[in-house]
Amino acid sequence: MTNVRNQLKSQDLSTLEAASLETVGGRIFPDNTAVPDLRALVEVLDSYRAVHLPTYGQPIPGTSDAQTVTADDPNTFKVLIAPTGDTVTRVQVINIINNGSIPAQIDIALIDANGAAFVAAVLDVAAGARVNGINLANNDLFIDRNTSLEFRVVAGDHLNVSVRTYSINVVN
Numbered sequence: 001m002t003n004v005r006n007q008l009k010s011q012d013l014s015t016l017e018a019a020s021l022e023t024v025g026g027r028i029f030p031d032n033t034a035v036p037d038l039r040a041l042v043e044v045l046d047s048y049r050a051v052h053l054p055t056y057g058q059p060i061p062g063t064s065d066a067q068t069v070t071a072d073d074p075n076t077f078k079v080l081i082a083p084t085g086d087t088v089t090r091v092q093v094i095n096i097i098n099n100g101s102i103p104a105q106i107d108i109a110l111i112d113a114n115g116a117a118f119v120a121a122v123l124d125v126a127a128g129a130r131v132n133g134i135n136l137a138n139n140d141l142f143i144d145r146n147t148s149l150e151f152r153v154v155a156g157d158h159l160n161v162s163v164r165t166y167s168i169n170v171v172n
Contacts, residue, residue, distance in 0.1 A: 055171045057142075059090070063169035071151070071158040077111060080165050082148035088172040091141040091149060094134040095164040098125040104156025106163070108134075113146040122154075125161070142170070 071078050083089045098104045108121040120141075125131050143149055153161045 057090075058171050060169045060171060064166070065168070066164065066166045068162050068164045069151070070162040071153045074158040075152055075154055077107075077109065077117065077150040077152045080149045080151055080163060081143060081167055083143055083145050083169075085145060086172065088142055088144045088170050089167045090170050091143065091165060091167045093164075093166040096123055096125050096131040096134075096151075097162050097164070098127060098129055098156065098160060099162070100157035100160030101127050102156055103127055104158075104161050105154040106161060107152050107154055108163075109150050109152070110143065111148045111150050117150075125156075144172070 065081075067080075069078055069080055080094075081089055081091060094108060096106055104125050104127075106123045106125060107119045108123070109117045109119045111117050121134070123131055141149075149165070151163045
């Protein structure tokens with residue numbers, strides 16, 4: 001049994017993480033004694049790909065989430081979706097509801113880990129109206145722990161504006 005196989009023999013391919021392959025593989029120099037380890041590592045990587053590659057980006061059953069968030073303060077970003085850990089979330093629909101008596105302007109933004117805002121959409125919503133189904137099915141929006149989806153009410157009555165989202169976690 002090669003060193004690589006010996007170190008990985010207790011691993012389960014369905015739970016194996018790519019980082020552990022890097023740790024186990026380390027630096028392998030292509031000399032005659034390393035050839036069996038190189039072959040073993042290639043076989044392990046091929047097996048890992050066969051298990052994980054077909055499922056990347058696919059929805060995880062039971063992880064869908066629909067929520068409604070109302071602004072607390074004017075012109076201040078409020079979190080809609082903020083994945084944690086190794087979670088990757090696909091945002092599928094965003095709806096905006098203005099229950100106020102005056103028009104509202106809403107920014108939808110991605111906020112990075114450093115707090116920088118990247119405004120993805122600026123929407124004007126008439127008084128008493130809703131913007132239904134900003135459907136992202138053909139324009140996938142994936143976010144992870146380094147990015148949050150947020151909104152702010154730039155103009156209008158912030159207490160009467162709410163944003164609804166529908167999302168689902170995906171295999172990463």
